[in-house]
Structure formats: C-alpha cells, structure tokens
Amino acid sequence: MGVALRPLIADYKESLAWDQLGGTAAIDAYNALYQFLSGIRQPDGTPLMDDEGRITSHLSGLLFRTANLVEKNITPVYVFDGKPPAFKEATLAERRVIRENAKESWERAVKEGDEDSARKYAMASSKVDAFITDSSKELLTALGIPWIQAPEEGEAQSAYMAAAGDVTYAVSQDYDSLLFGTPKLLRNLTVSGKRRLHGKYVPVYPERLILAEVLNGLEMTQVELIASALLIGTDYNSGVKGVGPKTAVKLVREGKFAERIVESENAADPEELIRYFLDPPVEKNYTIAKKAPVQEKVFEILCEQHGFSEDRVSAGLERLGAKKGQATLDSWF
DNA sequence: TCAAGATG
DNA sequence: CATCTTGAC
Numbered sequence: 001m002g003v004a005l006r007p008l009i010a011d012y013k014e015s016l017a018w019d020q021l022g023g024t025a026a027i028d029a030y031n032a033l034y035q036f037l038s039g040i041r042q043p044d045g046t047p048l049m050d051d052e053g054r055i056t057s058h059l060s061g062l063l064f065r066t067a068n069l070v071e072k073n074i075t076p077v078y079v080f081d082g083k084p085p086a087f088k089e090a091t092l093a094e095r096r097v098i099r100e101n102a103k104e105s106w107e108r109a110v111k112e113g114d115e116d117s118a119r120k121y122a123m124a125s126s127k128v129d130a131f132i133t134d135s136s137k138e139l140l141t142a143l144g145i146p147w148i149q150a151p152e153e154g155e156a157q158s159a160y161m162a163a164a165g166d167v168t169y170a171v172s173q174d175y176d177s178l179l180f181g182t183p184k185l186l187r188n189l190t191v192s193g194k195r196r197l198h199g200k201y202v203p204v205y206p207e208r209l210i211l212a213e214v215l216n217g218l219e220m221t222q223v224e225l226i227a228s229a230l231l232i233g234t235d236y237n238s239g240v241k242g243v244g245p246k247t248a249v250k251l252v253r254e255g256k257f258a259e260r261i262v263e264s265e266n267a268a269d270p271e272e273l274i275r276y277f278l279d280p281p282v283e284k285n286y287t288i289a290k291k292a293p294v295q296e297k298v299f300e301i302l303c304e305q306h307g308f309s310e311d312r313v314s315a316g317l318e319r320l321g322a323k324k325g326q327a328t329l330d331s332w333f
Numbered sequence: 334t335c336a337a338g339a340t341g
Numbered sequence: 342c343a344t345c346t347t348g349a350c
Contacts, residue, residue, distance in 0.1 A: 039342045040341080048341060057342080060341060064343050192343060312341075312344075339346080 004232045005175040007245040008225075012214045013187075015205040022073040023168030024288060025186060026158035029078040029147065030128055031172045033136060036061030038123035043115050045106055045122025050306040058132050059139055059306060066145055067319040068191040070290075077167060077288050078140055078147040079154040080133055085276065087267040091235045099125050135301075142298045143320060144291035148283065156180045156280035166288060169208075176235070178211055179226050179277045185209040218249065226277045227257045230264065236273050238265040293322045 040057035041047050048057045069076050084092060102124035109117035140147045150157035158170035159180035170182040171189050178185055187207040215225060231248035233239025240263045243251065251260055261270045268276075295317055302308040 036342060041342090042340090056341085060344095061342050068343085190342070307341095309341075315344090334350090336349090337347085339344105341342105341344080 004234070004239065005178070005229055005245075008218065008228065008232075008249065009175060009178070009209060009214050012209055012217055014208045014210075016208050018072045018206060021169075021186070021206055021208075024075045024077060024166070025069070025169045025171045025189070026077050026079050026148075026161050026167040027189075028154050028158060028170070028172035028174070028177070029080045029133070029136065030154055031174060032061070032065070032078070033058050033128045033132055034126060035173070036065075037126040037128065037132065041119060041122055043119060044110055045118045045120075047122075047126075054306065055132065056306045056308070058136055059302060060308070062136055062139055063143070063302070063313070063316045065189075065191065066140075066143060067316045069189070070321065071319050074189075075288075075290050076145055076171075077161070078136070078145065079158045079161075080137070080147060080149050081154040082149060082151045085152055085236070087236045087273065087276075090238075090265075090267060099127060139298070139301055142294050142301055144293045146288045146290060148286050148288075151281045151283055153180070153280060155182075157282050158182060160280075160282040160284070161286070161288075166286075175209075178209065178214065179229055179234070180280060181211065181222060181278070183211050185211070220249075220252070223274060223278070224252050226274050227252045227261075230261060230270060230273060231257065233264070234273075236266070236268065236276070237270075240264045293317055293320050295322050 036058040037047065037055070040061055047055045048060055050056050066076055102121045106118055106121035106125055109115075109121055137147055148157060148161075153176075155170070155172060155174065155177040158167070158172070159177045159182035161167045162170045162177075162182040162184060169184045169186045170177040171186045173187055175185070185208070187209070188204045189206055190204065211222075215222065218225065220228070228245070228248040228251075230237055231240050231243050231251060232245055240248075240260055243260070251257060258270075264270075266273065298317060299310065299313060302313050303310050
C-alpha cells in the first residue's frame, strides 16, 4: 500500500543527491525483491532464468543494487517480512487474486503476440515466494551484507531500528514505515536515475521524508497520522468510503475519528490497529555488521548454480570491496 | 558524451 | 532493474 497516504505527505518529500545519503539503510526486502522480479524481465515478460528454469531476476538486482549502495557509502541491511498479522489477510487475498488474474492475462497476451500487454501483466504476476527469499538470503550472506528476519512486518522492524538509531534510514517505496514511526524514510534508491512513465523516461532522484517534518507540517501527532491513514485505508483495513486524505485529516482534527472509523471494514478493532502501528512485534536482538564478501561462495551461487557470467560477477564483487586476485573461481582449476 | 537497444 | 555495446552527434 502506501499509495493512499501519498497526497498527505507529498509536500514534505525532499530530493537529494547521492552524496548526501551516507549511512546505514534498512531496506524493505519484500519491496526491493518485488521491484526486481517485476522489472527485470524480457520484453515478453519472461523473467531472467537459469538453464533449469529457476528465476534469477532478483539475484541480479540484489548484486548490482547492493554494489551501488556500498559504492555510495550506504550500508544496506535487508529486512525480511515474517508472518503477516492476521488482520492483513484480506489484503493478501486481494493481491493473490490480482496476481492470478494477471498471470492468465499474461499468457493470453503472449498468445496474441501483444508484447506491451504481456510485459505489463507479467510484472503484475510477480510473486515473492520462499525460493525468492531463501536464495536472496543465501546470496546476501555470501556477499557479506547483513540481513534481518522480522517476526512480522519488515516495515515495522525497519522503523524500530531507525528509531533506535541503529540505522539511518528505512528504505521502501511504500510509506508504511512512517506509520510505524520511522524517523527518516528514503525512496527511489535506484541507480539508473530514470524511470519509465507513460512510455517516456523521466529522471528520478533519491527522495527523503522526515517524519517530524510531516507531523509538524500537518500539525499532527503520530497517533493522529495513524488515525488519518486508517480512515483512508491501510493494508489492515478498507478505509471509510468517500474519505480521502483531505477529509481524513479534517475528521481527525475535528475529533471525529472514533465516530467515522466504524464505517470501515476492519478485521480488527481500530484501537488494536493503532496499537499495532505504535508497538508492533519486532526483533530487538540483532547485529548489523557488513563483512567482506566470500567470493568463492558468490561465484558458486551465481556462476555455477545460476549461470551468471563470471565477468559481471567479478565486477560486482570488486565494487563491493572484494580484493582483486583473492580466491576467485579461476584459482580452483 | 549520451541515449537507444540488446542482454543478463 | 542494471549493465554493456553501439552509433549518432
């Protein structure tokens, strides 16, 4: 989600240059992996695959994006989702339906030779499944990049770590971590700096949101921001019909939250949802330590198992700070 | 030097 | 999404 919240915080977005962003960044792994899976595809929508038909789009994306971040003095920590809270079920079910329909539409578009539609539907059929997350964790470990398993929502975990001062930012295209109280949120942390929008390429810059500025600007407390989001609709509730960002803020200011939120379809009591945003389950015992890449392991995973070219992998490793000439695949033979 | 296109 | 090659300027 996050889209619903967008108009509320639009005024507080700040475009930044890469050299202003150094620090440690808790990256929403689900969000990043979904981007790789949906974006790294051939024109007809087929994802990158090894010769056994296993998807490798996410591994390519992880290697190169991570290399870029490290080069720009940003230490990434990937945060993986755990078990979703029960009240997210309706949203997850809805996503499943959209995904399955998209898969059918993709197959139809391929048959009809409509490449543009094929790619669009292929993107929407992307699924971050156990293979995707397991293989990502394995690669990150080999790359020496820290990752953390959240007990429930990754966004909640990132927000906790940012609030605790253990990371500088939470990174996600979604805005949820603001509801979970992350002090700083980064978006658009891609390197290409360009994104396709209605067929044209438009420049994109890293974007920073500071929660305190949002709250000051809206003259709201954290609870009031959460209340506004609940009126608009979140992953955990449907929102109130006819209530958008403007009305939501107005209602909250007028003290009409409790009165109106009953019109929203909630799987949980609104008070319970507010408590969840304020104090979600998080892992508090973690260490964030970037290590040197284990080069042999990286080559084993990417080149031997998944058919990546050795040149590309070496280039990526070098940018990750691996020493050249140190045990590479060649030295094994 | 840079954008388009092919490739992973 | 990201890189590498190519070709126009």
